[in-house]
Amino acid sequence: MPAKYFYQPGQGHGLAHDPFNAIVGPRPIGWISTSDAAGRHNLAPYSFFNAFNYTPPIIGFASIGRKDTLRHIEATGEFVWNLATRPLAEAMNTSSAAVPADIDEFTLAGLTAVPSRRVRAPRVEESPVNFECRLSQLLRLQGANGDPLETWLILGEVVAVHIAPHLIIDGSYDTAAAEPILRGGGPADYFDIGPAQRFRMSRPGT
Numbered sequence: 656m657p658a659k660y661f662y663q664p665g666q667g668h669g670l671a672h673d674p675f676n677a678i679v680g681p682r683p684i685g686w687i688s689t690s691d692a693a694g695r696h697n698l699a700p701y702s703f704f705n706a707f708n709y710t711p712p713i714i715g716f717a718s719i720g721r722k723d724t725l726r727h728i729e730a731t732g733e734f735v736w737n738l739a740t741r742p743l744a745e746a747m748n749t750s751s752a753a754v755p756a757d758i759d760e761f762t763l764a765g766l767t768a769v770p771s772r773r774v775r776a777p778r779v780e781e782s783p784v785n786f787e788c789r790l791s792q793l794l795r796l797q798g799a800n801g802d803p804l805e806t807w808l809i810l811g812e813v814v815a816v817h818i819a820p821h822l823i824i825d826g827s828y829d830t831a832a833a834e835p836i837l838r839g840g841g842p843a844d845y846f847d848i849g850p851a852q853r854f855r856m857s858r859p860g861t
């Protein structure tokens with residue numbers, strides 16, 4: 656077997672493009688809506704995102720730098736996660752634009768902000784799934800040497816869930832029918848998934 660390409664991130668990767676994002680991918684997208692203390696809306700995607708607990712459900716994402724989403728969550732303790740789907744891909748991308756805090760990315764991306772039921776942050780009406788979340792932990796990340804980084808991990812408990820009815824079939828949520836999009840590596844790679852990518856495997860002993 657040929658030797659594996661080896662690098663130590665602290666000393667550079669030596670390739671044309673950093674492979675890290677392309678290796679840890681494709682990643683689900685945390686499309687996060689918030690409102691500030693004055694009730695102004697904000698929406699932005701975060702692909703350093705995942706689920707971390709089942710009961711209660713907890714999701715989290717990383718803000719690399721102090722961004723509006725982080726500031727709003729610090730101020731209000733609330734946010735909403737919206738499922739980014741293939742029909743909403745361009746709108747999701749538009750909502751990532753670096754715009755001043757007083758610009759509403761819902762308007763920018765042609766999306767509709769609708770009220771949530773348990774939090775004040777708005778939901779994206781066009782997205783077929785929304786999680787209303789309350790901040791549970793906010794962690795400033797640090798390197799292995801203990802030095803603080805300019806990155807914050809925002810963890811929130813999902814306190815309310817909205818699912819478009821066509822995605823629930825015989826009591827099961829149909830992941831592929833929602834056409835979720837996932838972030839790959841490089842400046843522009845995304846993946847979508849459909850039923851063809853599904854395979855089934857039961858855990859040992861079940």
Ligand SMILES: Cc1cc2nc3c(=O)[nH]c(=O)nc-3n(C[C@H](O)[C@H](O)[C@H](O)COP(=O)(O)O)c2cc1C
Nearest residue numbers: 699700701702703717718719722723724751752753
């Ligand atoms: C698909 C996608 C994924 C992104 N993932 C992240 C991420 O994980 N962390 C981050 O800090 N920024 C990420 N960004 C960039 C933010 O969306 C961007 O900085 C945005 O302007 C932040 O908005 P805000 O200041 O309103 O929170 C991502 C952008 C895109 C398009």
